[in-house]
Amino acid sequence: MQEQTDPPGEPSPGLVSTAIQAITQHIRSEGLAPGDPLPSEAAMTRQLNVSRTVVREAFRSLSAMRLIDLSAGRRATVAKLDTGAMSMVIEHGITTQQISVQQVYDVRRTIEMRTVALAALRRTKTEAAAIADAARLMRENFKNPETVMEHDIAFHEAIAAASHNPVFSLIVTAFSGVTRRTWVIGWRTRSSDEDQLKMIKGHEDIADAILKGDPRLAAEHMAQHFDKSVKALLDAGIA
Amino acid sequence: MQEQTDPPGEPSPGLVSTAIQAITQHIRSEGLAPGDPLPSEAAMTRQLNVSRTVVREAFRSLSAMRLIDLSAGRRATVAKLDTGAMSMVIEHGITTQQISVQQVYDVRRTIEMRTVALAALRRTKTEAAAIADAARLMRENFKNPETVMEHDIAFHEAIAAASHNPVFSLIVTAFSGVTRRTWVIGWRTRSSDEDQLKMIKGHEDIADAILKGDPRLAAEHMAQHFDKSVKALLDAGIA
DNA sequence: CCTCGAAAACCTGTATGACAGGTTGTTATT
DNA sequence: AATAACAACCTGTCATACAGGTTTTCGAGG
Numbered sequence: 001m002q003e004q005t006d007p008p009g010e011p012s013p014g015l016v017s018t019a020i021q022a023i024t025q026h027i028r029s030e031g032l033a034p035g036d037p038l039p040s041e042a043a044m045t046r047q048l049n050v051s052r053t054v055v056r057e058a059f060r061s062l063s064a065m066r067l068i069d070l071s072a073g074r075r076a077t078v079a080k081l082d083t084g085a086m087s088m089v090i091e092h093g094i095t096t097q098q099i100s101v102q103q104v105y106d107v108r109r110t111i112e113m114r115t116v117a118l119a120a121l122r123r124t125k126t127e128a129a130a131i132a133d134a135a136r137l138m139r140e141n142f143k144n145p146e147t148v149m150e151h152d153i154a155f156h157e158a159i160a161a162a163s164h165n166p167v168f169s170l171i172v173t174a175f176s177g178v179t180r181r182t183w184v185i186g187w188r189t190r191s192s193d194e195d196q197l198k199m200i201k202g203h204e205d206i207a208d209a210i211l212k213g214d215p216r217l218a219a220e221h222m223a224q225h226f227d228k229s230v231k232a233l234l235d236a237g238i239a
Numbered sequence: 240m241q242e243q244t245d246p247p248g249e250p251s252p253g254l255v256s257t258a259i260q261a262i263t264q265h266i267r268s269e270g271l272a273p274g275d276p277l278p279s280e281a282a283m284t285r286q287l288n289v290s291r292t293v294v295r296e297a298f299r300s301l302s303a304m305r306l307i308d309l310s311a312g313r314r315a316t317v318a319k320l321d322t323g324a325m326s327m328v329i330e331h332g333i334t335t336q337q338i339s340v341q342q343v344y345d346v347r348r349t350i351e352m353r354t355v356a357l358a359a360l361r362r363t364k365t366e367a368a369a370i371a372d373a374a375r376l377m378r379e380n381f382k383n384p385e386t387v388m389e390h391d392i393a394f395h396e397a398i399a400a401a402s403h404n405p406v407f408s409l410i411v412t413a414f415s416g417v418t419r420r421t422w423v424i425g426w427r428t429r430s431s432d433e434d435q436l437k438m439i440k441g442h443e444d445i446a447d448a449i450l451k452g453d454p455r456l457a458a459e460h461m462a463q464h465f466d467k468s469v470k471a472l473l474d475a476g477i478a
Numbered sequence: 479c480c481t482c483g484a485a486a487a488c489c490t491g492t493a494t495g496a497c498a499g500g501t502t503g504t505t506a507t508t
Numbered sequence: 509a510a511t512a513a514c515a516a517c518c519t520g521t522c523a524t525a526c527a528g529g530t531t532t533t534c535g536a537g538g
Contacts, residue, residue: 015492016299024327028334040518051493053292056519057299060255064300065324067331072519073500081337085304085324088263089409092306095267098320099405107350107406114349166338167346170328171410254521279489290522295490311490312529479538486533493525501518508511 015050019058022048024067027078037075038068081166086174094178101238102230104178109226111171112156116206116222117215119162127162128211134158135203142193142200149183155203159210186232199228254289258297261287263306266317276314277307320405325413333417340477341469343417348465350410351395355445355461356454358401366401367450373397374442381432381439388422394442401449425471438467 012018023038032038039047044055063070066082093099119127134155141147153176160172190196202225209218251257262277271277278286283294302309305321332338358366373394380386392415399411429435441464448457 020303024331024334027331033335034337042518053492053494057296059519060296061300061303064259065304065327067327070519071500073502074518076519078335079331081328081332081335085328088304088306089320089324090406092263092266092318093320093405093409095263096272096317096320098273103404103406106404107410110350110353111346165342165345166332167329167342170332171346281489292521292523298490309490310529312531313489314530315490481536481538483536484534487531489528489530491526491528493527495524496522497520498522499518499520502516504513504515506511506513508509 015048015054016057016061019044019048019050019054020061023058023062032078034078034080036078038077040075081170083170083173086170087177090174091177094181101178101182101233104175105226105230105233108172108175109223109230111168112159112226113219113222115160115163115165115168115172116210116218118165118168119159120210120213120215120218122164123162123210123213127158128207131155131158131162131210132204132207135200135207138200138203139197142196145184145187148187148200149180152183152203153179155207159206162210182233182238185236185238186229189232189236199225202228254287254293255296255300258283258287258289258293259300262297262301271317273317273319275317277316279314320409322409322412325409326416329413330416333420340417340421340472343414344465344469344472347411347414348462348469350407351398351465352458352461354399354402354404354407354411355449355457357404357407358398359449359452359454359457361403362401362449362452366397367446370394370397370401370449371443371446374439374446377439377442378436381435384423384426387426387439388419391422391442392418394446398445398449421472421477424475424477425468428471428475438464441467 023044026032026038030036038059041052041055041059044058045052048055059068059070059076062068063076064085066079066084068076069079070076090099090104094101094104119131123131134151137151138148138155141151156179157169157173157176160169163169187196190199202221205221206218206225209215209221262283265271265277269275277298280291280294280298283297284291287294298307298309298315301307302315303324305318305323307315308318309315329338329343333340333343358370362370373390376390377387377394380390395418396408396412396415399408402408426435429438441460444460445457445464448454448460
């Protein structure tokens, strides 16, 4: 048993926060990698000298942020990098009107101008093919907006992946949720088939530039794509 | 009482996840703003027909992501946009070696090249003064690395704030934790006082450009700053 | 009628015990 | 040696209890 009878040194921000820190500290100090198991709830309960309630809420919190994976019967394991928490933060900002859709698009533009250039420089052949495939599938399904949207999102995520910097992937993917909620609006403002196909053509131009390995051209096409998308949203009255 | 005896339609990803979704959904559908109160645990317990344990774990999870604020005795309230969750995700990626410090710096460079340009265009006088102050305090305390670092971080966050896009602030602030862990390493490689003062001069140049309202010049100085910082980290052997 | 303060009602934080059901390692049987 | 039953362990959920903190109520006194 421990002898930490809560010395009056700390203002104690709650036992759960302490437990969360203890767990992340454990991951750090043990140098755990994704997939590695964490101590059981019972073990943590003993180690921290608190109730299982507290330990459970700590584990559950980390699971909500996708830092660990929980599943019944099994020990908790260290999680692979996941965009879950970031998505929720962004969504929360949007729904509580602390950030606007246009602000998100500004950030996306900044980031994707870079990912597309990096992708042109670093993409493997497989990645270039995946990007081109997404663009092709947009065209083939262009009568079905929902499907076009999903391939559009996959297109941007594939570019981020081809940048070979997971932090970019993380951020771009976190924005996908916002895209899902606003995409259709932009699509509708492109009333004619011609406009819609022109937008798809823009994606194909980007994919081509990446395949050619021309970062400047790729960035230029990406810039045009974003300018048109933002304009479409503004036309639709999205603040 | 509800009549939702768990129809066998859904594979049920756990009651807690369901509760989390119900709460965020409540925020959305009621159009709640930061500071607005949420239903009590008891109310949620009745509404969802689950135990308080489940509801508590849901609230606690949202609190861990800083989407809501909890405090004893009071109802939970909708939280202001906060970087807590994003920071933890990034830190987790670093400690589990799924992302490298250099990758974080690449993203920072991309983003801050933009925030600094926006700051030059949009900053208020107060913001320009805050940025200049941070640079000044770096110089005044340059014998005390810890203090210099804190003002350095404040400097970059002030620039992000002056971009008037909270999403940029969110991301830049989320990276501050990583900076705190690696900053000293970069500082040490600048062995001489001269080198260290030169680095501080770089910050002052950025502040001046922002004050002048010259986005191009500001971005140029920021680029140089990052190039030197990354070089310092690489020299120190940070992968 | 208004003010002020104390009690009541409500709320969250933490602990404990219980049980269902999933997972894993062990053992006994074939 | 392969396999099937079993035991041990683990997480998911529920019910209950109580200690404090916060808000509301309400009555006493001015």
